Amino acid sequence: MTLATTQARFLDLILNDAPPSLTPGEAVYHFAYRSRLLEALRDTYGRVWSWLGDDAFDAAGRTYISTHPPTSWTLDAVGLGFEATLAVLYPDDPEVPELAWLDWALRQAFSAADTSVIDPTALANADWSVARLRLASGFRHRPLSTNSVAIWQALSHDETPPPVQTLGKAAGLIVWRNGLEPVFRTLEADEYAAIVMLERGASFASLCADLDGRYPETDTTLTASQWLGQWISNGLICDIY
Numbered sequence: 001m002t003l004a005t006t007q008a009r010f011l012d013l014i015l016n017d018a019p020p021s022l023t024p025g026e027a028v029y030h031f032a033y034r035s036r037l038l039e040a041l042r043d044t045y046g047r048v049w050s051w052l053g054d055d056a057f058d059a060a061g062r063t064y065i066s067t068h069p070p071t072s073w074t075l076d077a078v079g080l081g082f083e084a085t086l087a088v089l090y091p092d093d094p095e096v097p098e099l100a101w102l103d104w105a106l107r108q109a110f111s112a113a114d115t116s117v118i119d120p121t122a123l124a125n126a127d128w129s130v131a132r133l134r135l136a137s138g139f140r141h142r143p144l145s146t147n148s149v150a151i152w153q154a155l156s157h158d159e160t161p162p163p164v165q166t167l168g169k170a171a172g173l174i175v176w177r178n179g180l181e182p183v184f185r186t187l188e189a190d191e192y193a194a195i196v197m198l199e200r201g202a203s204f205a206s207l208c209a210d211l212d213g214r215y216p217e218t219d220t221t222l223t224a225s226q227w228l229g230q231w232i233s234n235g236l237i238c239d240i241y
Contacts, residue, residue: 040078045103047155095164098148105175109138109182115238122240134239138177178235
């Protein structure tokens with residue numbers, strides 16, 4: 001038996017959910033592999049773990065592990081795509097993948113690359129007819145359909161979470177890193193749509209034009225300016241270009 005054959009067999013007995021036979025020594029590696037990956041999932045998805053409970057979370061974790069073997073050298077990458085697995089396993093419980101998304105997004109924001117703080121003089125010198133805004137490191141976004149953020153916050157403080165509720169209005173959730181701290185905000189539909197436009201490369205002027213088109217009787221320039229001021233104070237904007 002060649003070394004390559006031995007290595008391939010060893011990898012198969014670790015990855016195979018139901019290997020035909022295992023020696024006592026092989027069983028140690030087989031189960032330790034899954035145990036370590038489950039531990040990594042619990043660490044990354046702590047609020048999901050709290051929400052589902054041990055048995056349900058571990059069952060979902062084993063399903064994920066069997067279809068998503070690690071492809072990176074670091075355990076930080078374990079959990080990529082777990083949200084999608086949960087969406088399949090819990091099609092009638094949309095708060096579950098939303099909780100998972102927030103857990104993962106905050107973890108990724110924490111380890112995102114550093115970005116500089118916006119220079120205030122850039123605001124005065126910008127050509128606002130074409131200016132674009134660069135969002136902070138670790139920025140991610142997704143639409144929300146439930147009160148998953150309230151559930152997440154309660155679980156984070158070891159409090160009793162509220163019952164699941166479907167949101168009455170469209171909303172979005174954004175995550176980014178402000179300095180060294182990963183943070184998040186829920187946004188109403190209009191502000192969320194504006195942020196998504198910026199993330200996709202739209203200019204600030206086109207954002208204002210979009211608002212004007214939807215609300216012709218409203219002072220949308222004031223609204224957009226207020227949003228911009230809050231985004232800058234929240235550390236959400238790192239550059240104007």
